[in-house]
Amino acid sequence: MKKITSIHNAYIKELQKIKDKSRERKKTQRFIIEGKREISLAIKGNYEFDTILFVEEIISEKEILTLFNKNVNKIVISKEVYQKLAYRDSTEGIIAVTKSKEFSLEDIHFKNKNPLILIAESIEKPGNVGALLRTADAANLEAVFIADPKSDLYNANIIRSSMGCVFTNKIAVATSAEIITFLQKNNIPIYAATLQNSNEYHKENYTKASAIVVGTEATGLTEQWRNAATQNINIPMQGQIDSMNVSVSAAIIIFEAKRQRGFKF
Template sequence: MYIRQITSSRNEKVKRWRKLGTRKGREEYGSILIEGEHLLEEAFTAGWTIHAVLVSEEGQEVLRRFQGIRDVPVYSLPTAVFAQLVDTQSPQGIAAEVAVPRASEYRPSGSARLLLLDAIQDPGNLGAIMRTAEAAGVEEVWLGSGTVDPYNPKVVRSAMGSLFRLRLRRVHLKRAIPELKRKGFTIVSTEPRAEQAHFAVTYPKRTAVLLGNEGRGVSEELAKLADLRVRIPMPGKAESLNVSVTAGILLFEMVRQVWETEKGVC
């Protein structure tokens, strides 16, 4: 494996990688910078295209565990330059530029679960939601206006590899929801004063769960488009749940129903 040496922070490639720390730069180049051995392994296993691997002077030992990247350019950077590019306070010494796959036309399966997100703003929440969605067998996560960039470094870390296996799509939810209905989807939203509890509803095979902003919830404009509104009973004194917890409760109630229907085959 040939390792190219970069010594200056003014190198053109370093300038490119630094831009990937911004949403504008990620959209310009169509790629993201991921950090750490785990995420590199996840991206490689998921089949994402790896444009380049970056290592600090102390991180070259990690390369021996990645036999599959022999044909990928590897660049060694001074520790100080490497630290300028990554988002963590204690860098692991290895990072990579990977291409973001383009979203293809959505063709739902016979039994499809979707997650629709209305202006989720906290990166940690979005990452946790993505992990939960993948675990629950969600086909795609659709990101409405105002939702944090899913390729924000904090989202990528919080998603713990689920980012590379989930299909993500940026949409205008006001237009996307009616189209989903035409495809046979039932839109389910949460409402604290809804008459039905979330576990008292039988969810159709094609269900899209609509979740809203951490502060205001689902906008009323979108909530009016929902076919079902359910509440999660809370006998305690807390007024609300974190949106990622809400996602988990609803999605795994659907998993439970499928499990029972199919006698343990989910």
């Protein structure tokens, strides 16, 4: 089995670029997953793996084979090389070089007539994107649409903050205009979380097909979404501020929709 111990190895330098730079991920159609839990979820999401790198002192080849079949390409690396490629401080000793998927609207098909969808417009912080994906997974939503994205979903921080839920959700990435057209074509009402011309969120009926749209904390949703909305909605505030973290706001509305649909708390 091949072994790499130098951080100056050409392949390791190539992987560093893939880890750090979105354009390299797009060019190579590869990204890096770190950690057993995240890799396990990518396996459930039917991702294809290019290479597995692991530290023998931390994780054995036998453990590797419980995750992957015998034919997967494996490389033993030193702890120094692992630390160069790892994003987290915690050490599990395994990294997967993984083939990217296209997050296309054309691949979105619903199993039922009343899908519940989360749409996030131009969310800038990867941590917030990851938290939204965790919420979507927790609520078992039919899909998550990322409108006018500010970062690619294979960003290491999104993978980490989503706890691997980027691999478990049905996701599409597109422009706001494309997503609005998709929703209108499929007769899915739009509920836009915004203060302007809005109704309190709990007064709406989400038992039919519903798309819940959230925007950035700084500027909120754009006029495009406010105008396209079937109904603008807000979460009443009792303190001094007029907004919450976007993932918290999304969770409140989503679980109200789940409650209306018969979800047992």
